[in-house]
Amino acid sequence: MMTTQNQMMATTSRPRDIIQDFAKSFFHAHKSDLEKFYPGISLETLLREFDYLCSLNGQLGEDYHARMESFFKSLLLGIPLAYLSQKRFFYNVDLFVSPDVLIPRQETELLVEMALEKIALKVKQQESLTIADIGTGSGAILLATLKEASLRYPKLAIASFASDISSRALEITKKNFFHNQYTLSPQIVTSFLLGDRLRPFQDKKIFCDLILSNPPYIMNPDDLSGVHSQVKLFEPELALFLKSDEYWEWYRQLIKDAFALLNPTGTFLMEGHEKHLHTLQQISLEIGFAYASIQNDLTGRERFLILQKSN
Numbered sequence: 001m002m003t004t005q006n007q008m009m010a011t012t013s014r015p016r017d018i019i020q021d022f023a024k025s026f027f028h029a030h031k032s033d034l035e036k037f038y039p040g041i042s043l044e045t046l047l048r049e050f051d052y053l054c055s056l057n058g059q060l061g062e063d064y065h066a067r068m069e070s071f072f073k074s075l076l077l078g079i080p081l082a083y084l085s086q087k088r089f090f091y092n093v094d095l096f097v098s099p100d101v102l103i104p105r106q107e108t109e110l111l112v113e114m115a116l117e118k119i120a121l122k123v124k125q126q127e128s129l130t131i132a133d134i135g136t137g138s139g140a141i142l143l144a145t146l147k148e149a150s151l152r153y154p155k156l157a158i159a160s161f162a163s164d165i166s167s168r169a170l171e172i173t174k175k176n177f178f179h180n181q182y183t184l185s186p187q188i189v190t191s192f193l194l195g196d197r198l199r200p201f202q203d204k205k206i207f208c209d210l211i212l213s214n215p216p217y218i219m220n221p222d223d224l225s226g227v228h229s230q231v232k233l234f235e236p237e238l239a240l241f242l243k244s245d246e247y248w249e250w251y252r253q254l255i256k257d258a259f260a261l262l263n264p265t266g267t268f269l270m271e272g273h274e275k276h277l278h279t280l281q282q283i284s285l286e287i288g289f290a291y292a293s294i295q296n297d298l299t300g301r302e303r304f305l306i307l308q309k310s311n
């Protein structure tokens with residue numbers, strides 16, 4: 001690998017040419033290995049990500065050479081591109097991501113759409129809203145929802161709460177809110193809460209109109225066979241897995257607390273595992289939700305639970 005690079009350095013002088021040439025030969029030499037981790041990856045994507053990484057602090061630094069080696073070695077280990085470039089675009093927002101948070105998924109964007117539909121109904125009856133995101137991670141769901149709501153309803157007062165059990169994840173959430181604060185209407189106030197599921201809301205007696213959540217939903221070990229090795233290796237365990245023998249009790253508590261902390265016309269929108277949503281729907285009706293329905297994602301998989309406290 002390095003021989004090719006030395007050859008290139010002998011014939012070209014500008015750093016960007018060296019990088020381009022090196023990336024090209026790297027890409028062709030390792031195409032099939034790269035495809036395993038990054039399906040559909042192209043040379044252009046590779047160059048774009050690397051260029052972004054090296055331009056984080058302005059121009060290519062003198063250490064670009066070491067960075068280039070480390071970047072391409074990381075690719076062969078299968079480290080997700082989003083962790084290498086430390087960024088992910090989600091719905092309408094550029095997010096900073098690190099291995100302390102889940103890389104926001106495209107299917108979750110539908111949860112933002114669903115939240116906006118509910119907000120559209122609620123603003124007809126209310127002048128202010130309280131919205132919570134449980135297990136906020138990078139802050140993707142809440143930030144995207146608030147950013148779009150700011151455009152649609154610039155005068156709407158929203159008290160919003162981003163919560164997570166991981167203090168390291170919550171540091172990333174705060175960073176993302178800080179960098180995007182100028183995109184949110186001044187009528188929006190966001191607080192960050194550390195704790196287990198809805199416990200911080202109980203402690204502070206915070207009642208909500210809309211609760212959003214994409215909680216960990218892979219049963220460990222029952223669902224493990226369906227999880228890509230790259231996800232298992234690099235994304236935070238806390239964000240993904242719940243032990244099989246604690247799974248139902250964990251969700252029963254979450255749904256029960258959501259019911260108790262929702263205002264009378266409140267809504268709970270949750271992403272979940274396609275295999276388990278029917279049981280969770282049943283549990284929600286037992287707990288007292290008047291309405292519980294399941295919505296598919298764009299690939300046709302059952303993905304979301306919509307819970308309404310009253311009709």
Ligand SMILES: C[S@@+](CC[C@H](N)C(=O)[O-])C[C@H]1O[C@@H](n2cnc3c(N)ncnc32)[C@H](O)[C@@H]1O
Nearest residue numbers: 102104135136137164165166196197214216239
């Ligand atoms: C599937 S990730 C979702 C992250 C983000 N909301 C998204 O959609 O990209 C689940 C998140 O829930 C958090 N989490 C796990 N267990 C939790 C608990 N008991 N209480 C609150 N948050 C929890 C994890 O730290 C992680 O950030």
